[in-house]
Amino acid sequence: MSTHADSKPWTVPALRQAKQAGQKLVMLTCYDYGFARTLDAAGVDLILIGDSLGMVVQGHDSTLPVTVEAMVYHTRIVARGLARALLVADLPFQADATRERALVASTQLLQVGAQMVKLEGAGHKLEVIRFLAERDIPVCSHLGLTPQSVLSFGGYRVQGREEAAAEKLLADAIAVANAGASLLVLECVPSALAARITAAVDIPTIGIGAGAQCDGQVLVLHDLLGLEMGHRRPKFVKDFLAEGGSVAGAVRAYAAAVREGSFPDAAHSY
Numbered sequence: 155m156s157t158h159a160d161s162k163p164w165t166v167p168a169l170r171q172a173k174q175a176g177q178k179l180v181m182l183t184c185y186d187y188g189f190a191r192t193l194d195a196a197g198v199d200l201i202l203i204g205d206s207l208g209m210v211v212q213g214h215d216s217t218l219p220v221t222v223e224a225m226v227y228h229t230r231i232v233a234r235g236l237a238r239a240l241l242v243a244d245l246p247f248q249a250d251a252t253r254e255r256a257l258v259a260s261t262q263l264l265q266v267g268a269q270m271v272k273l274e275g276a277g278h279k280l281e282v283i284r285f286l287a288e289r290d291i292p293v294c295s296h297l298g299l300t301p302q303s304v305l306s307f308g309g310y311r312v313q314g315r316e317e318a319a320a321e322k323l324l325a326d327a328i329a330v331a332n333a334g335a336s337l338l339v340l341e342c343v344p345s346a347l348a349a350r351i352t353a354a355v356d357i358p359t360i361g362i363g364a365g366a367q368c369d370g371q372v373l374v375l376h377d378l379l380g381l382e383m384g385h386r387r388p389k390f391v392k393d394f395l396a397e398g399g400s401v402a403g404a405v406r407a408y409a410a411a412v413r414e415g416s417f418p419d420a421a422h423s424y
């Protein structure tokens with residue numbers, strides 16, 4: 155099967171075709187117009203307006219204070235900078251607590267340029283995923299270390315290390331795919347488990363601290379550029395600015411490393 159052409163805008167169905175063709179997907183977070191233009195021109199396939207903006211843009215110590223209003227603002231300004239990349243926007247904390255709230259927030263995000271919304275967790279979120287997908291709102295699921303659960307987790311820790319937890323994560327991944335998710339982010343999951351999940355679902359998996367066998371990778375832009383954010387850097391973070399020489403060079407170096415399978419290596423995986 156042929157791979158997605160460099161010049162063609164991404165669509166939701168094209169993501170699944172990329173997985174079938176073995177084409178690695180390159181994703182980065184982004185929060186404003188100028189970076190959006192740079193990332194798009196450098197060949198990034200998917201842009202995520204992450205609620206990580208609460209930490210790297212707004213200076214909070216978690217993603218919990220981020221509002222739908224803030225997500226709508228950043229989605230609108232990033233969307234203006236994109237020609238090719240597919241735009242995914244996070245549903246912030248509790249915006250997906252009920253199907254109705256999720257529908258309202260997702261509609262707002264799609265109306266300002268998002269093409270998919272991302273939401274964390276499985277369990278009671280399965281009915282939210284199904285509800286949105288049935289209403290033509292493409293959904294990206296996020297499993298593993300889900301930062302909105304930081305209070306329940308008691309910190310930011312690798313998930314799925316024990317056998318029972320690994321089996322639960324695998325079952326959750328299959329469940330979100332069956333509920334209608336089009337994409338699945340796996341955060342801070344042992345590489346072997348992420349590889350099992352990637353083989354078990356027919357939607358693309360995007361890893362962050364989940365090993366090289368996912369169908370694609372995502373990083374927080376500020377981490378890729380080596381910016382000091384005042385907290386301990388997770389193992390999976392790599393500063394690509396040093397080798398890239400410029401912002402565009404760093405993004406191109408990251409994209410090339412993801413596509414050739416050299417990032418993440420064992421030193422950046424669990």
Ligand code: KIV
Nearest residue numbers: 183204205206339372
């Ligand atoms: O908010 C975010 O930036 C994210 C990524 C870490 C996947 O969810």
